[in-house]
Amino acid sequence: MEKSKIGEFHFLTESYLLDFQGRIAIPMIGTYLLQAASAHAAERGFGFNDMNNCHTAWVLSRLAIEMTEYPGMSENITLYTWIEEAARLFTNRCFELTDAKGRPFGFARSIWAAIDVETRRPTHLDVDALNVYKADRPCPIEKPGKIIPVENDTPGHPYKVKYSDLDVNGHLNSIKYIEHLLDMFDMATYIEKAVSRFEIAYLSEGRYGMPLTLHAAETSPDKYSMAICHEGKAISRAMVTWR
Amino acid sequence: MEKSKIGEFHFLTESYLLDFQGRIAIPMIGTYLLQAASAHAAERGFGFNDMNNCHTAWVLSRLAIEMTEYPGMSENITLYTWIEEAARLFTNRCFELTDAKGRPFGFARSIWAAIDVETRRPTHLDVDALNVYKADRPCPIEKPGKIIPVENDTPGHPYKVKYSDLDVNGHLNSIKYIEHLLDMFDMATYIEKAVSRFEIAYLSEGRYGMPLTLHAAETSPDKYSMAICHEGKAISRAMVTWR
Known part of the structure; x- marks a missing residue:
């Protein structure tokens, strides 16, 4: 069983x-x-x-x-x-x-x-x-938690939802949110460090042609809070911890 | 065998x-x-x-x-x-x-x-x-051919190579060229038509942070020639045929 x-x-x-x-x-x-x-x-x-x-x-x-x-x-x-x-x-x-x-x-x-x-x-x-399928197996990482909003204190990098971003429901695909957020870090950061934890909250659906802004701020050492906004309202928040 | x-x-x-x-x-x-x-x-x-x-x-x-x-x-x-x-x-x-x-x-x-x-x-x-592995099996489609350059007669849509675009060689990933080109067509085109042939020539390597321009022009009915350029020089050309 x-x-x-x-x-x-x-x-x-x-x-x-x-x-x-x-x-x-x-x-x-x-x-x-x-x-x-x-x-x-x-x-x-x-x-x-x-x-x-x-x-x-x-x-x-x-x-x-x-x-x-x-x-x-x-x-x-x-x-x-x-x-x-x-x-x-x-x-x-x-x-x-x-x-x-x-x-x-x-x-x-x-x-x-x-x-x-x-x-x-x-x-x-x-x-x-x-x-019926509930299994009692340990998963020794913290549950997804609250993410500090950063969209009001940081400049937004514009992004427009494209054809290749869409999933079968016609919305911004879950993985694409992650890609666009991780693209905010430069190559030097990837060379120096590695992501030890990535956490994302999907708040509402991104749609074709929707103008978005991407936000990121270091809220504690090596910890970045991020947001994807549409018309100033977050459609997603994320937190990246580097080591 | x-x-x-x-x-x-x-x-x-x-x-x-x-x-x-x-x-x-x-x-x-x-x-x-x-x-x-x-x-x-x-x-x-x-x-x-x-x-x-x-x-x-x-x-x-x-x-x-x-x-x-x-x-x-x-x-x-x-x-x-x-x-x-x-x-x-x-x-x-x-x-x-x-x-x-x-x-x-x-x-x-x-x-x-x-x-x-x-x-x-x-x-x-x-x-x-x-x-030794050459096989004699028919592949009834036209070989990749010449693609009409369109970069000099069309406006370029800017694109900058990002972290998620890179392959293991640190270059713009082969599939990402295709994604970025196909993203030039709008949702209405995808709803009305389907790509019957997609052809691409990879001419040189896109690198991190490289500013690119994307170009497309309908060169005959339902046939689009496309190009990805860096500093005015094509790093890729493509042709899309719709039906």
Whole structure:
């Protein structure tokens, strides 16, 4: 039974997915997480298609990733994912990433809501059905928390949502928020440091052609609060911790 | 023997890879092609790591993709790839994409060169070793050809190369050229039409922070010539045919 609760997925890193330092960076780690979450849910009857049949869709609300090391070229990654808890409006899904020797190098926590695809409003989750798969496995990283707003005290870098930014719902894709935020740091920062924790809150949906502003401020040493705003209102907040 | 020449790869489309119309669009098709090319080469002793051991690297020079249909959600794709011909400076690699029923819905042609990783200059390929795998399979699409320069007659849309654009060599990633070019078309065009052929020539390497200009002009009905320029000189040209 434990086995059927915890999903196990295997990835082999590919050269064209590496960043300029030869590492699988946060956006690609995020892609692996979403892929595993999607497959884990689909295999248990609450995937994209199942949700779509009920005119609902999963929406990622929060994501926190902590990495002690980053995989390089041609590395085998094993990704475990499981449901920590399902409540009426939110499901907590956890992740553990291990290398070929079984050593963990990353953990992640995510919080998901379900929305009605027509009204785009939150709907109730089938808590009992989801909690059948609830697994009691430790995920030793902090839960996603409050992020200090920085949009009022920092200049905004303009960005306009493009065709390649859109997901199947016609909204700014979850991974693209992360890419655009991490693009605010320059190459020198990536050479000197590594992201030890990346945390993001998705507040509202970015749409095609929407003019956005990107904001970042160092709120404590090596800790940056970030925001993506539309007309001065945050559609996303994030926090990046460097080491 | 034919079996060992032609690589066969399987992909299952995932919801978070779809564009706003629920289709796997050209950039993701390109990602599948590169993934298959990379695995096919690695399995036969001339992959990224083998090349790297000789201080060389594959460089994609030309890519042409023709699609009659685009895969949707949860579709099984089979991708075949093979070497059509290897010469001293260039290798021609072909691709065929088929659906779950074995019906082809896309073909692609690519031209690859090898460079010395230190000098970044072209090196000779091991033609005999590569041609062991040469396969005689039809690829019924036109070879990549000349693309009309449009940068002198069109306004340039500025773009600056960002962290997320970089590949492991620290250059603008091959798929990102495609994304940035396809982002020049608006949502209305994607709703009305579909790309029937996308062709790109990679002329030189985009680097971090490089200010670029993106250009597009309709050179005949539903045919657009495009260019990515740095200081007025094209680093890439492309051609998009809509239907």
